[in-house]
Every structure is written in structure tokens, then in C-alpha cells.
Amino acid sequence: MEPTLIRFIVLLFLGALYLPIIFFAIQRRDEGHAVATWLIVFYALLAMVINIAEAAWQSGEDLVLFQELQTYTAFTLAAVVMISLQTFLKRETWWLWVGFWMFWALGLALILTNALNLPETVWTNGNLILYRSRLGPAWAILGWLILVIGFILNVANAYRQSRQPLFRGRLNYWWPVLFFLLLGDVILFSGFVIGGQPFRLAVAVAGAYVVGTHYVPDLKNITRRALIYLATIIVIVSFYVGGFLLIQALFGSGSTFNPLLAGAFVALLIAIIFAPLTTLVSRTITTWMKGDQYDASLTIHQYSESISNILDMDRLASIAVGIMLEAMQIERGFLFLVDSERQADGRKTYKLRSARSPEERQMVAVELEENGPVASHFIREQKPLLQYDLDLLPAFRTSSTFERDWFAQLRTEVYIPIFAKRQWIGLLAFGSKLSGNRFTRDDLSVLSAHANQTAVALENARLVDNLMRLNQELRQARRTLEKNNQELQRIDQAKSDFISIASHELRTPLTVIKGYTEMLMDDPKLDKNLKTMMKGIHDGTLRLHEVMDSMFDIAQL
Known part of the structure; x- marks a missing residue:
């Protein structure tokens, strides 16, 4: 052939390898990184077209x-990768890099086209000469260099600003993208021709993976395990070689020395110390890399013993959170109580309130709709x-702005619901680890067990707290009732005093009126019509006397 x-x-064949990458990127795309996904797809398509064009190219000239x-x-592919990174980071300045590429392309x-009528020799200092024919590639390489520097600064700045270990771990996967981009393009700019530019294929693979994968493996953890594996091999081999050489130096001169038995003896010693040796190497490397070290079973046992007899809500919150903060080296934690409430329109809401003592700064409570994405996930x-x-x-983008801001202000990384008898009664919230490491599946399992x-x-x-709260409310109601009773007694006494005084003060003028009317009625010289009028006044006076007597009798009750 x-x-x-x-x-x-x-x-x-190299060009066809881009097709699975394109299909993978399209299949794994999500609404959050749709633009970044399509830009990676465009990168793969453009690289595939260049590969096919290179396959069709024949002559040496x-x-x-x-x-x-x-x-x-x-240069164009580097610009596509840069814009893809900008859209992945949700930066509003991505259009500036589009403008940069357009300006540089212009x-x-x-x-x-030599639209500026440049001479054949653009610049020279006697030793170095820049020809017009090489000005185009030099201009493209300069633009490529600016893009690479911008890429490095953006990834480093995003890593520094992010407080989420999982997102920082995902950002770490952009470094392989940059590595393969640099490696392939530097080789290209150096004049070495590699058919098909396989490093662009690696850039497409790494880019599609980081954009389309929400949960990426922890590179730090992978590195730690690899170092433990390599260090264990080196220690075992060194121990075997050193032990064999030591035995040979001590007993090799004897006629009965058998290298096979010596090797078997050293292997037996290695088998005996293998488990503690591996544990020692693992702890050493984990400590050096600031890994997490805690005994999950011991932590759960201590936790269970510490909270089993606690009935005070404030003390329970302090101990429940404090033990986990100390055991897993977490910077902050909260315990929230969840109260379900049925609204007037039939909607069910869950109110989250912090379990804190009155002396501590209280947090604003939040109400989650039962059908909302957050509450639905927990339930x-x-x-x-x-x-x-x-x-x-x-799935969580339909949450209200208040809910998203409330959770963001907690500055926590993981939320663990607490259920009792299939009822959501509480929520544990924990912040980042002091080591900066992400929460692994084992960590989440331990937190769920807690x-x-x-x-x-x-x-x-909660039952004790509700009883104490009910008792306090009853005491408050009793105090209010006693106060109201005293106020009623005071009002009743004032009423009695008023009636007594009023009846006494009114009797005196009525008695005078009664006496004068009787005198006038007994006067024979008084006109008959006036006597009739006097009789009416006299009857009214008697009626008022009766009313005063009744009021006085009531006041005596």
C-alpha cells in the first residue's frame, strides 16, 4: 500500500474520531451550559474539516x-476555546473576546491582502529580518498568545473566586484543555508537522467532558491514590531489595546460603508488615496533601452517645453541629427546624427556622413551597x-429569588434533611471543609447517618420545646387574664362609686323639688292648671326617686 x-x-480516521465527541457533547448538553457545548461542537467540527482537508492535500508546495x-x-480554535470558557463561567464579557477575534481576523x-501596501521587508535590524510573507503567521501567533494568557488568567481568577470545591474541581479539568492546546500549537508553530493534529482531538475530548459532565472525578483524590499506590510499590521494592542485600551481606559467604530462601524470607516479612506499611504510607501522603482523615464509625458512635439524652433544643443544636464540625473539620454548620403549615388557599409550605438560643443572632426564616424544586427534592x-x-x-432554576438568595447567604455547601416517621422535621446545613476538599460520597453517607x-x-x-412553649403561652395567658380581671374589678368599683355618688348627689335636689311642689299643691289659692302642672312635676320627682333607689340598690350588689 x-x-x-x-x-x-x-x-x-482521525477526522472521524471527532464524530463520537460531537455526539457525546450534544447528548450530554444541559440548559446551563448550552452555549459552551455548541462552541465545543463547533471546535470539533472545524478541527474535523481541517483534518479532512489535510487528507485531500497532496503536493509539497x-x-x-x-x-x-x-x-x-x-488562532481561531484558541478563540473558540476561550469563548467557550467565558460562557461556561457565565461571564458577561464573552462578547469582548468575540470582538477581539474579529479585530484580529480583520x-x-x-x-x-496587503491592503496597507507593506514592503517585502517589513523590519530588519541587520541580523533579523521580518518579511511581509511571515507577518501574517506572526500576527496570528501573537493573537494566539494573548488568548492563551487570557485563558490562564480567567481560569485562575474563577478558581480563586469560587467557594464551591465541586466547581473548583470542575475548573481543574480546563487545565488539560490548555495543556493539549499548548502542546499541539507550540509544536505546530515550531515547524514540526504532525499529521492530523491529534492534540486537537485531545482538546475536544477534554472540553466536551468538562462542559457536559456535572459531577467530575476529583483530580486531587485521583492524584492522592496514584501517589499512595506508587509510593507503596517503591517502599515494598526498596524493602525487598534492601532486605535481600542485607541478608546476602551477612550470610552470603556461608556455603549454606540459598538466595531463594533469602528472598522468600524477605517476602514473608513484607507480607507481615504489608497492612501497617500501607496504612502508614496512606496516612503520610494524605497528611501531606491535606486530605481528610476521620473514623466514620467512631464518629457516628460518639455522636449517638452525645445526643441520645438531650431534650433541650438549643443544646441539641450546639452539640449536633459541633461534633460534626470538629470530626470532619468543617468551618460552619446550622440546624434548622422545619414546620409544615397549611395556607388559607390550601397550599402547604415548610417554614425553616434556625434552632438558636435567644442570645444568638437570629436568622431570617424562609418558607418553601411544597411543590417548589427545593422542598420537592427533600421530600x-x-x-x-x-x-x-x-x-x-x-431543575432548581425555577426556585424563587428569595429562596436562592437565602441559601446562598448561608455560605454552606451541603444540606441534609432530617425525617421522622416520614415527616420532614429538620435540616442540617454544613459549610466548606477547612482543607478545601470537596464532600465525597462517603462524607455524604456519614452526614446522612448523623x-x-x-x-x-x-x-x-421538639416535643419538649413545644410543651415548654405551650406552658409559657398558658402562663402568659394566665397573667393576661389576671391583669384583665384586675382591670374589670377596678372598673366595677369605679362604676359602684359613681352610682353611689350620683344617687346621693341627685337625691338632695330632688327632695327640694319634691318639697316645693307639695307646698304649691297644698296652696288653695293656686290656679287649677298650675296645680295640674305641679302634680306632673311631683310625679316625675317621685319617679326619679325610685330610679335613684334602684341604682343605689344595684351599686350595693
Whole structure:
């Protein structure tokens, strides 16, 4: 088979390898990073087209021209990767990099068409000469360098600003993208021709993976395990070689020395110390890399013993959170009580209030709708929720702004619901680890086990707290009732005093009126009509006397 045909087949095969990457990126795309996904797809399509074009290129003269075209393509592909990073980070300045690429492409077009009428020799100092024919690639490489520097600064700045270990772990996967981009393009700019540019394929793979994968493996943890594995091998081999050489130096001169038995003896010693040796190597490397070290079973046992007999809500919150903060080296934690309430319109809400003593700064309570994404997740899944998921997953984007801001202000990383008898009664919230490491699946399992241990104690503490609150309300109602009773007694006494005084003060003028009317009625000289009038006044006076006597009798009751 001719070399040209082999080269053609290899280049087509490398180009075809971009198709699975494109399908993977499209299949794994989500609404949060849709633009970044399509930009990676565009990167893969453009790289595939260049591969196919390279396979069709034949003549040696044209290969030189194609090498220059590859330089311009490298600049464009670097711009696509940079804009993809900007959209992945949700930066509003992504359009500036689009403008930068357009400006640089316009400058490149002016250079290639010689619209500026530049001479053949653009610049020289006697030793170095810049020809107009090389100005285009130099301009493209300069733009590529600016893009690479901007890429590094953006990833480093985003890593520094992010407080979520999971997102920082995802950002770490952009470094392989940059590594393969640098490696392939630097080789290209150096004049070494690698058919098919396989490093662009690696850039497409890494880019599609980081954009389309929400939960990426922890590179730090992978590195730690690899170092433990390699260090264990080195220690075991060194121990075997050193032990064998020591035995040979001590007993090798004897006629009965058997290398096979010596090796078997050293292997037996290694087998005996293998477990403690591996543990020692693992702890040493974990400590050096600031890894997490805690005994999950011991922590759960101590936690269960500490909270089993606690009925005071404030003390339960302090101990339940404090033990976990100390055991797992977490910077902050909260315990929230969940109260379900039925609204007037039939909607069910869950009110989250912090379990804090009155002396501590109280936190604003939040009400979650039963059908809302956050409450639905806790009730349906009954599993921990990460702030990373709350910020990035499309399922939680329908949450209200108040809910999202409330959770964000806590500056916590993981939320563990507490259920008792299938009822959501509490929520544990924990912040980042002091080491900066992410919460692993084992960590979430341990926290869930602690939440289950907390459920019984929290339910008992809530009952006691509700009884104490009811007792306090009853005492307050009793004090209010006594106060109102005293006020009624005072009012009643004032009423009696008023009636007594009023009846006494009114009797005196009525007696005078009665006496004068009787005198006038007994006067024979008084006109008959006036006597009738006097009799009416006299009868009214008697009626008022009767009313006063009745009021006085009532006042005596």
C-alpha cells in the first residue's frame, strides 16, 4: 500500500474520531451550559474539516501553504476555546473576546491582502529580518498568545473566586484543555508537522467532558491514590531489595546460603508488615496533601452517645453541629427546624427556622413551597442537596429569588434533611471543609447517618420545646387574664362609686323639688292648671326617686 494512501486513511480516521465527541457533547448538553457545548461542537467540527482537508492535500508546495493555514486555524480554535470558557463561567464579557477575534481576523485579512501596501521587508535590524510573507503567521501567533494568557488568567481568577470545591474541581479539568492546546500549537508553530493534529482531538475530548459532565472525578483524590499506590510499590521494592542485600551481606559467604530462601524470607516479612506499611504510607501522603482523615464509625458512635439524652433544643443544636464540625473539620454548620403549615388557599409550605438560643443572632426564616424544586427534592429524594447543584442544575432554576438568595447567604455547601416517621422535621446545613476538599460520597453517607441519628433526638426535643412553649403561652395567658380581671374589678368599683355618688348627689335636689311642689299643691289659692302642672312635676320627682333607689340598690350588689 502506498504511503500517500496510508496517510489519507489515517487522516480520515482521525477526522472521524471527532464524530463520537460531537455526539457525546450534544447528548450530554444541559440548559446551563448550552452555549459552551455548541462552541465545543463547533471546535470539533472545524478541527474535523481541517483534518479532512489535510487528507485531500497532496503536493509539497501546497503543504507549505497548508502549514500556514494551520497556524491561522490554531488562532481561531484558541478563540473558540476561550469563548467557550467565558460562557461556561457565565461571564458577561464573552462578547469582548468575540470582538477581539474579529479585530484580529480583520488585521490578518489586511496583512494577507496587503491592503496597507507593506514592503517585502517589513523590519530588519541587520541580523533579523521580518518579511511581509511571515507577518501574517506572526500576527496570528501573537493573537494566539494573548488568548492563551487570557485563558490562564480567567481560569485562575474563577478558581480563586469560587467557594464551591465541586466547581473548583470542575475548573481543574480546563487545565488539560490548555495543556493539549499548548502542546499541539507550540509544536505546530515550531515547524514540526504532525499529521492530523491529534492534540486537537485531545482538546475536544477534554472540553466536551468538562462542559457536559456535572459531577467530575476529583483530580486531587485521583492524584492522592496514584501517589499512595506508587509510593507503596517503591517502599515494598526498596524493602525487598534492601532486605535481600542485607541478608546476602551477612550470610552470603556461608556455603549454606540459598538466595531463594533469602528472598522468600524477605517476602514473608513484607507480607507481615504489608497492612501497617500501607496504612502508614496512606496516612503520610494524605497528611501531606491535606486530605481528610476521620473514623466514620467512631464518629457516628460518639455522636449517638452525645445526643441520645438531650431534650433541650438549643443544646441539641450546639452539640449536633459541633461534633460534626470538629470530626470532619468543617468551618460552619446550622440546624434548622422545619414546620409544615397549611395556607388559607390550601397550599402547604415548610417554614425553616434556625434552632438558636435567644442570645444568638437570629436568622431570617424562609418558607418553601411544597411543590417548589427545593422542598420537592427533600421530600421526594430524602437525600442531601449540594449548593453546587442548587446553583447549576436546571431543575432548581425555577426556585424563587428569595429562596436562592437565602441559601446562598448561608455560605454552606451541603444540606441534609432530617425525617421522622416520614415527616420532614429538620435540616442540617454544613459549610466548606477547612482543607478545601470537596464532600465525597462517603462524607455524604456519614452526614446522612448523623441526620438519621439526630431524627429521634430532634423529635423528642421538639416535643419538649413545644410543651415548654405551650406552658409559657398558658402562663402568659394566665397573667393576661389576671391583669384583665384586675382591670374589670377596678372598673366595677369605679362604676359602684359613681352610682353611689350620683344617687346621693341627685337625691338632695330632688327632695327640694319634691318639697316645693307639695307646698304649691297644698296652696288653695293656686290656679287649677298650675296645680295640674305641679302634680306632673311631683310625679316625675317621685319617679326619679325610685330610679335613684334602684341604682343605689344595684351599686350595693
